[in-house]
Amino acid sequence: MKFLRNQFDKVKHNFEKGGKLEKYYYAYEALETFAFSPNTVNGEKGAQIRDAVDxxxxxxxxxxxxxxxxxxxxxxxxxxxxxxxxxxxxxxxxxxxxxxxxxxxxxxxxxxxxxxxxxxxxxxxxxxxxxxxxxxxxxxxxxxxxxxxxxxxxxxxxxxxxxxxxxxxxxxxxxxxxxxxxxxxxxxxxxxxxSGDVWTYFGDASPVAGFSGATPLSIGASSLTTGENVLNSLNQFGAGWADGIYSFSNLFIGAMPGSIGETSTLMCLIGGLILVATGVGSWKIILSVFAGSYFMAFGLNLIGANEFMLMPAHYHLVIGGLAFGAVFMATDPVTAAQTESGKWIYGFLIGVLTIIIRVFNPAYPEGVMLAILLMNVFAPLIDYYVVSANKKRRLKRATV
Amino acid sequence: MGKFIRIKKGFNINLAGKAAPKVTPVEHSDTYAVKPTDFQGMYLPKVLVKEGDTVKAGTPLFHDKRHTNVVHVAPVSGEVVEVKRGEKRKLLEIRILADKQVDYQSFKKYSTSDIASLSVDEAKKAMLEGGVWPNIVQRPFGFIADPEAKPKAIHVSAFDTHPLAPDYSILFKGQDQYFQVGLDILKKFTSGNVHVNVHTTSEISSVFSQTKGVELNKFSGPHPAGCVGVQIHHIDPINKGDVVWTLNPFGVIQIGKLFLNGVHDASRLIALVGSEVKDPQYYKTYTGASIKNLIKDKLTNDHVRIVSGNVLTGTRVGQDGYVGFFDNYVTVIPEGDYYEFLGWIAPSASKVSFHRAFGLFSFLNGNKEFKVDSNTHGEPRAFVQTGVFERVTPMDILPTYLLKSILAEDVDEMEELGIYEVIEEDLALCEFVDVSKHNVQQILRDGIELLQNS
The missing domain is CATH 1.20.150 (Lysin)
Incomplete structure (x- = not known):
């Protein structure tokens, strides 16, 4: 690796202050630090050692x-x-x-x-x-x-x-x-x-007889007009060309049409385990998204005003992009709530909103994307109240 | 009765090179130094001696221009050989070429019964003249205590949880009497309590456990349990307008010695620790000892960083430097000025990390002693990861929000978020664990200065 290092050293002066390519310094720096972690050392005062993470x-x-x-x-x-x-x-x-x-x-x-x-x-x-x-x-x-x-x-x-x-x-x-x-x-x-029948790639071939590109969510949404039992529709779907494709176990495993990476709840959970075990993703957010959506879906089961509301609550956890959103999107530390108690509220509301959008607004069958974006906007507000509570505790102490 | 407080959040950085429990007298240094830079908030120190003057141990060297009665004195007797100044004539250090035998300036001696009846003003006068006052650090802000202030409580942290910290039962062995007298004197200054805070995991030295007339609080848990700011937060938190004093046991003992023996006694044990030290152990010397003398023939190699104090809050001093006023140990670690090919992703079991991100396995091996160098392991970045600072800050404080309010220079917000309760050492672990490599301690000090000047 000495050769590569030498190459970097050879051109480095061009990018440093006063060099002729000075304005591209950060582009150079990105490449250099990608190949070699830098030789910078800690300052004179303060932490003399740093965590190995970056x-x-x-x-x-x-x-x-x-x-x-x-x-x-x-x-x-x-x-x-x-x-x-x-x-x-x-x-x-x-x-x-x-x-x-x-x-x-x-x-x-x-x-x-x-x-x-x-x-x-x-x-x-x-x-x-x-x-x-x-x-x-x-x-x-x-x-x-x-x-x-x-x-x-x-x-x-x-x-x-x-x-x-x-x-x-x-x-x-x-x-x-x-x-x-x-x-x-x-x-x-x-x-x-x-949206619509875009979830399967055909290439030059034509679809098999009886093929339908409906997703579990669109089946649910259409039940509002047809009045058919969603569970029955899901179980019967794919008869002849893909039997049992929307059975609960297959929905969980994810061998079904959908966005490239989000169909498999199982794979998302494996990813979630990696994030939680390494401490990189917040388990509080992941757990509370699932909890919020199950809570809301279960509540709708109890109301049961239409067939989509009656779809068993646990189906909501494995269809659409909920698992992917919970594990990889909601946990984005920059856009999520940044306080620890805020994370519970943030995740829970994402879950609740996802189900509300799915069931009550069939024009947007996939609720999780909009729910997360909406809660991204509200995350600073949640944090504001959590931080205010912290300030109030301190203020209260002062008057005693 | 004191309190028992269990600290759960925090992180012990387990470094190689702990001091063995043995004490060796070190060859008397040629030179000693007093550094105004060791004291936070020092304002235009005025030098009282000239190069060539002879001084005794206890002779005033300089004072803060705002508190002219708080004098800083010579730790040993000898000749002032250099008054070192930096940019804009900032006073950096005053060096003293030491006599073979320390010649003490004599102050008034007190018997135990005198001390009991001593008034606050008399005690204050004696402490100021005897040069032991700078041992008292005031919270908020970590400045030297204002002699006119009335502290609501006084706290002494009787253990150190920093990496490679020396054992206080060795450092202060046999000083029971002085420690008690020091506390008796300090008790006069506050209408509140004097708290002595000890750790439960190791055997508590009789120096601390036998003290009378104080609250003895017990703490358990990882670093920063030993930081006095954390202790205050759990015992009796600082609110806006409060003043609290804190001392290291060394300072308490030095006060005791001044009253009982009538001398400014700066003799102390300094531990020389770290992975680059041969046979790490304790050495008997004086405050302000020269590093060169201390490390002579004791390092395994030359490419090292010499830190006065610990690796989280200490100061790099270099071979020609001197031990800081508040430091009980000197840590020597490898200098980390090397490039590492794909260092940002290569798995490693030899790097220490609070995190468990990909390829960092130190969490699997809790008892391993790590050799850690001064490399930053990454570049400064924007705040991204959240919730990490909170996991190493065992206080009801939101460090990320506090730091952001400082960066935004929002003074009201800083106050509301608790800046009065913390100084650098309390948040030093945040700086260590920070993924985005912020200089947390510098940011905090900037905030304190902003608050002072607004």
Whole structure:
């Protein structure tokens, strides 16, 4: 590695103050610190030693937690493809191949475009390239349908990074979750490409007889007009070409159509375990999102005014993107509530709102995205009250 | 009866190079130094001696321009060889070339019965003249106590939980009588209590356990349980307008010695610890001892960082430096000025971390002693991770919000969030664990200065 180090040392002076490429210093710094952790030492006074952790490692831990979802998603895209064209017996390698050629370009576009914007902003605004995008760049592909046009990925990424993040001052200052901003942008700008029958990739093949692209959420929403029992509809769905695809166990495992990375509750929970075990994600938020949605769904069961309300509460936990949102989106430390008691309230309300949006507003079948974005906006308010309570405790003590 | 307080939040950094329980006299230093920079809030120190003057142990060297009666005195006798100044003529240190035998300036001696009937004003006058006053640190802000202030309580933390901290039962062995007299004197200054706070995990030295007339509070748990600010928060918190005094046991003992023996006795034990020290142990010397003398032939290599005090709050002093006024130990760790290929992701079992992020395995091995260098392990970044500072701050304080209010220079917010209750050492662990590598202690001190000047 000495060679690489020497190369860095050779060009470094160009980027330092007074060098001819001075204004690209932060771009250079990003590359250098990516290869070598820096040789900086602690100051004269204060902490003489520092924890071995840094933001890069923290972000990598999140990416590692997403790998189960990504790998499962790649397989699942291929699996759904062959199910839908009536070749359920296709080889594993074929499924992974089909999945890879659909998913990997989206990942590459997301990273290339997003990091490009980050570097440009770091150069113009003279701030270091923050590592937050390492995670965002992986989150964006995982919440998109496999057949999304790549140019839309690029536009959404640019929009999210500039309007969602840089406009607020960069990483750490943004109000809205960047990846969800990208998805919401696509949802409202190009609705036909991200809703309806877009969740399965067909390629040149045509769908098998009896195929339907309905998702569990759209089945639930349509029950409001048809008045059919949702559970029956789910269990009967896929008869002939994908028997039992919407059974509870399969919904949990996630071998069903949907966004690339969010179909599998199981894989999300594995990711969640990694985040909680490493202490990177807040278990309070993850747990309270599930608790909030179960609470709300159970309450609706008791009211039971229509068929969707009557869908068993635990089904809500495994359909749509709830698990993915709870584990990877709601736990984003920048946009979540930042106080410990605030995290409970924040997560719980995300869960409650998700179910409300799902059941009462079928125009937006996937409630979790909007619920998280909404609570992102309210998180500072929650924190405000938690912090005020802390101040009041101190004030009370003073008068005694 | 004192309180029993269980501290749950915090983190013990287990470093290699603890001091063995043995004491060796060190060769008498050639030079000793008194450094105004050891004292927070020191305002334009006025030097009272010239280069070439001879001084005795207890001769005034300088005083704060705002509190002219708080004099700082020579720890040993000898000749003033250098008055070292830095930028803008800021006084950095006064160096004394020491005599072979310490010659003490004599102050008035008191018998135990005199001490019982001594008035506050007389005691104050004796302490100010005897040069032991700077041992008293005032909260809020951590300045030297204002002699005119009336503290609501006085706290002495009788244990140290910092990494590689020396054992107080060795440091202050046999000083029972002086410690008691020091406390008796201090008790006169407050209408409240004098608190002596001890740790339950190790055997409590009789120096502390046998004290009379004070509240003996017991603490358990990890660092920062030993930080006096944390202790005050749990015993009797500081509110706006309150003044509390804190002392290290060394200061209490020095006060006791002044009254019983009539001398300014700066002799003390200094522990030399750290992974780069051969045979770490205790050495008998005086306050302000020169590092060069202390470390002579005792280091394993040259590429080291010498820290007066501990690795969380200490000051890098270098081979030509001197031990700080409040420091009972000197820590020597490797200097960390190296590049590490893919250091941000490479798994490692030899790096210490409070976190359990990918590839950091130190949490699996609680008893391992780590060799930690001075590398920052990363670059400064925006605040991202939340909830970490709270896990190492065993107080009802929200450090992230406090720090952000300081960065925003919002004085009212700082007050409401509890800046009166903390000084650097109380939040030093936040600086260590911070993913985004903020200089938490410097930010806090900037906030305190802002508060002072507003």
């Amino acid at each position: 933001l890069k490692r923290l972000m990598m831990t999140v990416i590692i937690a997403m790998i189960p979802c990504l790998l499962f998603g790649i397989w699942n895209v291929g699996h759904q493809h062959f199910l839908a064209i009536g070749e359920p017996g296709a080889a594993l390698a074929d499924k992974i191949w089909i999945g890879s050629i659909k998913v990997l370009p989206i990942v590459i576009v997301s990273y290339a475009v997003g990091l490009g914007v980050e570097f440009v902003f770091a150069t113009i605004r003279r701030h270091p390239v923050n590592e937050g995008y390492l995670v965002t760049g992986m989150l964006i592909p995982l919440v998109l349908p496999p057949d999304i046009p790549l140019w839309q990925v690029a536009i959404a990424t640019i929009f999210a990074v500039i309007i969602g993040k840089e406009a607020f001052g960069g990483t750490g200052m943004n109000v809205l979750n960047v990846a969800l901003t990208a998805r919401a942008f696509l949802y409202f700008a190009y609705p036909s490409d991200i």
